Amino acid sequence: MNPKLKYLAGAALALGLAAPAIAQDEPLQVGFVYVGSIGDLGWTYEHDQSRLAVEEHFGDAVETTYVENVPEGADAERVMTQMVLNGADLIFTTSFGYMDATNAVAARFPDVYFEHATGYRRDHPNVSTYSARFYEGRAVIGHIAGHMTESNIVGYIASYPIPEVIRGINAAYLHAREVNPDVEFRVVWVYTWFDPAQEADAAQALIDQGADVIMQHTDSTAPMTVAAEAEVVAFGQASDMEQFAPFPRVASIIDNWAPYYIARTQAVMDGTWESVDTWDGIAPGMVELGEFSERIPEDVRASAQALADSIADGSYHPFTGPISRQDGTVWLAESEVADDGTLAGMDFYVEGITGEIPN
Numbered sequence: 001m002n003p004k005l006k007y008l009a010g011a012a013l014a015l016g017l018a019a020p021a022i023a024q025d026e027p028l029q030v031g032f033v034y035v036g037s038i039g040d041l042g043w044t045y046e047h048d049q050s051r052l053a054v055e056e057h058f059g060d061a062v063e064t065t066y067v068e069n070v071p072e073g074a075d076a077e078r079v080m081t082q083m084v085l086n087g088a089d090l091i092f093t094t095s096f097g098y099m100d101a102t103n104a105v106a107a108r109f110p111d112v113y114f115e116h117a118t119g120y121r122r123d124h125p126n127v128s129t130y131s132a133r134f135y136e137g138r139a140v141i142g143h144i145a146g147h148m149t150e151s152n153i154v155g156y157i158a159s160y161p162i163p164e165v166i167r168g169i170n171a172a173y174l175h176a177r178e179v180n181p182d183v184e185f186r187v188v189w190v191y192t193w194f195d196p197a198q199e200a201d202a203a204q205a206l207i208d209q210g211a212d213v214i215m216q217h218t219d220s221t222a223p224m225t226v227a228a229e230a231e232v233v234a235f236g237q238a239s240d241m242e243q244f245a246p247f248p249r250v251a252s253i254i255d256n257w258a259p260y261y262i263a264r265t266q267a268v269m270d271g272t273w274e275s276v277d278t279w280d281g282i283a284p285g286m287v288e289l290g291e292f293s294e295r296i297p298e299d300v301r302a303s304a305q306a307l308a309d310s311i312a313d314g315s316y317h318p319f320t321g322p323i324s325r326q327d328g329t330v331w332l333a334e335s336e337v338a339d340d341g342t343l344a345g346m347d348f349y350v351e352g353i354t355g356e357i358p359n
Helices: 003-014 043-061 074-085 096-108 134-148 163-179 196-208 222-230 258-270 298-312 340-344
Strands: 028-033 062-067 090-093 113-117 127-132 153-158 184-189 213-216 233-238 249-255 277-280 287-289 330-332
Touching: 028 043, 028 074, 028 258, 043 062, 043 233, 043 249, 043 258, 062 074, 074 090, 074 096, 090 096, 090 258, 096 113, 096 127, 127 258, 134 163, 134 213, 134 233, 134 249, 134 287, 134 298, 153 163, 153 196, 163 184, 163 340, 184 196, 196 213, 196 222, 213 222, 222 233
Parallel strands: 028 062, 028 090, 090 113, 113 127, 127 277, 153 184, 153 213, 213 233, 233 249
Antiparallel strands: 249 287
């Protein structure tokens, strides 16, 4: 970007104004920071597919770069800084643990735009946050899981005890319990987003405990491989994981970031970019559901689709009372709907889930 334009952009941001349009005599430089490998066939894979969609959409007007397998911490700050020094105009940082690093680098480079995925802090006017309402998709696959389990034990591989993950467990459990009051969720915390060996061990441990349905909030396909060998049901996470269809993968939650990435890139080019928080779900298409396998009974496919449709059209919210907390105290009264603030900071299990959330 022309240095003068960069100065004007920074000044506009400091005043809380939309930045001027980027000159089109050179491509806009867009960087992506990934916590995993683009070959994980899960979280990072979908972010990278959306990066490629940006390239396809804008052609020569945009150049993208990425760095994969960046740990959450000091390394992330170093990678972001290097991207800026290499000329990045816009950087997408695609993991919750990049929140501090994103804001630290944004403070030093007010003329560069930063978009942080799944975080809640935008300490500077050149930072935006974005996330998906994954819990909407998990409500639907929880509904399916409740119908399909025969042992009444659903195993759940959880990454880190942050609100995003806790929301997903609660949403899946509530909708499994709604159709199967005898269902039990067993949660294994692995403290990683991507570690195939550890994820495989967690899946096997859950199957050994009697789980005949496996859900995951981790990024590799390793649990799918274990589920296939054990002939138990599983669900695609972040991407469709269609190579495991029609079994053990019977449905999936797909993260579709492409429309958002294209829109935010266009906003920088147009000079209309503003610092915002975005939290979209099934209705805008940021959360998609993969094709329901014929292994799911026809009536369950129909009821799962009806649930997804009701979430999309706004006639139903996955966290609608009556719902109590794990200790039995009332959280939501009859017909009361959870507010976004409580959901964003969720740090408790709902009633019926056993075990404790680790610190």
